[in-house]
Amino acid sequence: MNRDVIICRCEDVTYGEIVDAIDAGLTTTEEIKRILRCGMGPCQGRTCSRLIARIIAEKTGAKAPDVPYPAVRPPTRPVEIGTLEEPGAVRIETLTGTGDEE
Amino acid sequence: MRIREHPILDFQKGPLVEFEHDGRKLEGHEGESIAAALHAAGVRVLRHSIRLNRPRGFFCAIGRCSSCLMTVDGVPNVMTCVTALKAGMRVETQTGKGTIPDVRFTEAPSDPDYPRDLGSVPLAIVGAGPAGLSAAVAAGRLGVECVVLDENPVPGGQLIKQTHMFFGSKEHHARVRGIDIGEILLKEIEDLPVSVMTGTTVLGLYPGKVLALLRNGRLHRLTADSVILATGASENMLAFPNGDLPGIYGAGAVQTLMNVDGVAPGKRVLMVGAGNIGLIVSYQLLQAGVEVAAVVEGLPEIGGYHVHAAKVRRAGVPVMTSHTLLHAVGTDRVEGAIISEIDGDWRPIEGTEIKLEVDTICLAVGLTPNCELASQLGCDEAYVAELGGRVAIHDTDLETTVPGVYVAGDASGIEEASTAMLEGRLAGLSAAAKLLTRPDADELTRLRIEVEEGLRALRAGPFGEHPRAGKQKMVELARSCGGDQ
Numbered sequence: 001m002n003r004d005v006i007i008c009r010c011e012d013v014t015y016g017e018i019v020d021a022i023d024a025g026l027t028t029t030e031e032i033k034r035i036l037r038c039g040m041g042p043c044q045g046r047t048c049s050r051l052i053a054r055i056i057a058e059k060t061g062a063k064a065p066d067v068p069y070p071a072v073r074p075p076t077r078p079v080e081i082g083t084l085e086e087p088g089a090v091r092i093e094t095l096t097g098t099g100d101e102e
Numbered sequence: 103m104r105i106r107e108h109p110i111l112d113f114q115k116g117p118l119v120e121f122e123h124d125g126r127k128l129e130g131h132e133g134e135s136i137a138a139a140l141h142a143a144g145v146r147v148l149r150h151s152i153r154l155n156r157p158r159g160f161f162c163a164i165g166r167c168s169s170c171l172m173t174v175d176g177v178p179n180v181m182t183c184v185t186a187l188k189a190g191m192r193v194e195t196q197t198g199k200g201t202i203p204d205v206r207f208t209e210a211p212s213d214p215d216y217p218r219d220l221g222s223v224p225l226a227i228v229g230a231g232p233a234g235l236s237a238a239v240a241a242g243r244l245g246v247e248c249v250v251l252d253e254n255p256v257p258g259g260q261l262i263k264q265t266h267m268f269f270g271s272k273e274h275h276a277r278v279r280g281i282d283i284g285e286i287l288l289k290e291i292e293d294l295p296v297s298v299m300t301g302t303t304v305l306g307l308y309p310g311k312v313l314a315l316l317r318n319g320r321l322h323r324l325t326a327d328s329v330i331l332a333t334g335a336s337e338n339m340l341a342f343p344n345g346d347l348p349g350i351y352g353a354g355a356v357q358t359l360m361n362v363d364g365v366a367p368g369k370r371v372l373m374v375g376a377g378n379i380g381l382i383v384s385y386q387l388l389q390a391g392v393e394v395a396a397v398v399e400g401l402p403e404i405g406g407y408h409v410h411a412a413k414v415r416r417a418g419v420p421v422m423t424s425h426t427l428l429h430a431v432g433t434d435r436v437e438g439a440i441i442s443e444i445d446g447d448w449r450p451i452e453g454t455e456i457k458l459e460v461d462t463i464c465l466a467v468g469l470t471p472n473c474e475l476a477s478q479l480g481c482d483e484a485y486v487a488e489l490g491g492r493v494a495i496h497d498t499d500l501e502t503t504v505p506g507v508y509v510a511g512d513a514s515g516i517e518e519a520s521t522a523m524l525e526g527r528l529a530g531l532s533a534a535a536k537l538l539t540r541p542d543a544d545e546l547t548r549l550r551i552e553v554e555e556g557l558r559a560l561r562a563g564p565f566g567e568h569p570r571a572g573k574q575k576m577v578e579l580a581r582s583c584g585g586d587q
Contacts (some may be wrong), residue, residue: 006346009167011152012151012152015341032556065487072474072478073478074305076252076304076305076475076478077305080319
């Protein structure tokens with residue numbers, strides 16, 4: 001495949017970069033994610049994990065079903081930081097160091 | 103391009119309102135997605151990618167892929183495919199990761215109208231599509247109180263875009279259009295102890311069956327005794343040169359755009375994939391007045407029902423098997439596609455390339471079950487190719503390896519809406535059997551046999567071969583995990 005083909009759209013990771021990473025010895029989706037960031041963008045790997053698993057399988061001779069996907073953690077969707085504010089309990093000022101510090 | 107006349111659909115649109123796009127005044131219908139309003143106005147490029155500065159449009163149209171992020175009213179990274187248009191909105195093409203706007207942190211006052219903890223419920227159902235709603239009907243009829251959670255503004259899941267009539271027998275809603283089935287299911291739950299919470303995203307599923315919910319921008323906690331995951335599926339992406347150009351959409355996105363928003367995806371479309379979805383969406387495109395240049399299918403035979411293929415062929419659309427999409431042509435948007443014949447090993451045959459003049463490429467290359475919540479909770483998973491990929495291992499009650507957590511519909515393996523409805527009922531019955539203190543065993547057995555017979559009937563025949571094999575593998579996997587004793 002053409003090296004310039006985009007595999008991870010969120011983080012703009014190309015086929016060539018993934019193949020190079022595999023050649024350098026990174027043979028799991030988790031390792032490739034940590035080095036290249038594919039799967040760390042806002043879609044959390046929903047678009048690319050399957051493609052990357054298949055590329056790993058092709059390059060290493062493993063069967064695609066045997067290539068594990070990266071761990072899934074909450075939240076399932078990107079959320080705004082303000083969502084985490086808790087009325088009456090969390091004062092965001094203290095986080096910036098300008099509010100009451102008790 | 104708005105669809106003015108449609109043989110089946112009558113689009114109910116909000117009032118026309120003005121909004122701003124990169125300083126330019128545009129008009130759109132209030133309540134439709136920002137991405138749909140922009141598409142109708144001819145805008146295809148929504149952002150430029152973060153590292154390589156490539157133009158991007160939307161791809162999935164259901165808030166999954168994040169290809170559509172824009173800056174709205176100064177806030178970056180807004181998913182415009184699922185954000186409703188409001189009058190006066192300031193929408194900007196986003197470049198890179200966006201800039202955090204100036205914000206002033208103020209003390210959050212206590213808010214008695216904001217119950218963070220929503221308490222507990224016997225049964226929480228995630229997803230108000232065919233499987234989730236059917237689960238609610240089955241459990242609700244037995245007197246189990248349940249809450250159905252769905253991130254979309256309206257319930258119905260993907261049914262709300264299905265204009266075709268369903269196959270199967272009458273009791274499985276055959277000859278009824280998908281768009282009407284959702285309504286029927288909602289009617290059925292009206293008198294039951296079921297509440298449907300739309301606009302509610304389940305962000306996390308934690309041990310103890312604690313669900314983190316996002317609703318109107320606020321977090322809530324809900325605890326359930328049992329959980330049914332009816333979270334559906336995501337569309338598969340295909341890797342090919344220029345595969346990220348604006349104008350390349352998943353089949354579900356095309357359906358959303360034309361059957362929900364009433365916006366034509368383009369003038370001339372190349373369909374990739376001749377499974378049922380590819381064929382049905384091709385026909386729906388023709389109904390919406392859009393030309394379909396060709397349907398290409400890598401396999402030597404079409405994957406969908408021949409009835410659907412025949413309808414498309416009769417309309418003059420070539421359905422080309424053993425053909426693949428080599429690459430998309432265009433700089434800022436799709437201007438064409440190069441297809442070619444392939445040999446038995448999926449290698450392009452030199453000299454068979456054809457350039458098609460198309461402005462849209464629709465990918466109907468399969469679906470992957472959504473099993474993030476099951477993964478988060480630690481349910482055992484397995485890759486079962488016949489079910490579309492990785493799924494939570496489940497026994498014949500549809501219970502995962504975490505007791506009291508069930509999967510149903512596409513989330514438990516890709517099939518059709520008719521099977522999703524029956525699986526939903528099965529999961530609802532299984533959950534109810536455990537939740538009820540004094541269940542009527544005979545009634546439960548009768549209901550269960552009815553559902554199992556229905557599933558057997560729907561999975562019979564050549565098109566049921568994959569799910570049948572997949573579900574059989576699942577039974578064995580569940581046994582080896584200690585389930586289904």
